[in-house]
Amino acid sequence: MSQGPATSDPFAKPDAARATGTVAYPVVNARGLVKVYGSGDQAVRALDGVSLDILSGGITMVVGPSGCGKTTLISVLAATLDIDEGTIEAFGQRIDTMDAEGKTAFRRSNIGFVFQQYNLLPGLTSEENVEIPLLLSGSTRRIARARARDMLVRVGLGDKLRVRPAALSGGQQQRVAIARALVHHPRLLVCDEPTAALDGDSGRMIMNLIRDVAVEPGRAVVVVTHDIRLYGYADVFAVMSDGRIARLARRGEPGAPGTSESHS
Ligand code: ADP
Numbered sequence: 001m002s003q004g005p006a007t008s009d010p011f012a013k014p015d016a017a018r019a020t021g022t023v024a025y026p027v028v029n030a031r032g033l034v035k036v037y038g039s040g041d042q043a044v045r046a047l048d049g050v051s052l053d054i055l056s057g058g059i060t061m062v063v064g065p066s067g068c069g070k071t072t073l074i075s076v077l078a079a080t081l082d083i084d085e086g087t088i089e090a091f092g093q094r095i096d097t098m099d100a101e102g103k104t105a106f107r108r109s110n111i112g113f114v115f116q117q118y119n120l121l122p123g124l125t126s127e128e129n130v131e132i133p134l135l136l137s138g139s140t141r142r143i144a145r146a147r148a149r150d151m152l153v154r155v156g157l158g159d160k161l162r163v164r165p166a167a168l169s170g171g172q173q174q175r176v177a178i179a180r181a182l183v184h185h186p187r188l189l190v191c192d193e194p195t196a197a198l199d200g201d202s203g204r205m206i207m208n209l210i211r212d213v214a215v216e217p218g219r220a221v222v223v224v225t226h227d228i229r230l231y232g233y234a235d236v237f238a239v240m241s242d243g244r245i246a247r248l249a250r251r252g253e254p255g256a257p258g259t260s261e262s263h264s
């Protein structure tokens, strides 16, 4: 169902527009998102009216200080967390109005996740970890194994198929996690501080990989980071502050983080 860009994609543009691999058209539209954790005196308004379009074919980088709402934002975009107010449309489907079962099905066919701490299952080998999303969406074991191996080869781990996470470096574990996130061809890849546990070289390697394997026509990538060294990978910045989008800028534009005009 989700093998590459769907031809029924309501946002689909002619092939010529997609071929450049540049940021093209919105695939996720979020409007007026509010998320409150807790209640009464304890209430935290983690999202306080966020509106954002996620564009295909590039990396949207969500930046801002710890606690400003970055993880909350990508969790609601990825349909793992319910919102209190607002609307989210992703690939032509309203996800805020789906029930839990609908959201699970939506995630299984459309979303790939990469976390700071890899979140691999320690008792499983690389190929077994990568098979999981395929088995969950009904692939046979044989097909799942073959696709998992192909994906691990693509991320440069063809020689680590039968190795458990403990025997891999941090950068290698994150490669397995990226393979697992992409093996079912999700249209939206969300990465929450994917390089935070890695040294600078491994972090850049992981970002290069995300860029190469994830930025395909019709696919969108959202990366949350604190790491200023990764700013060069952004096509679009969403700068958050206190549960809001303080500003949006394309890379290199005035106001984009990392340019002399920015004040962050
Ligand atoms: P970031 O990822 O930018 O560090 P988060 O989205 O994790 O920010 O958190 C935003 C705000 O919501 C913070 O004040 C945080 O303490 C609070 N928060 C996050 N998760 C929860 C939770 N499960 N329960 C209560 N408060 C939370």
Ligand code: MG
Residues within 6 Å of the ligand: 070, 071, 072, 192
């Ligand atoms: Mg966070």
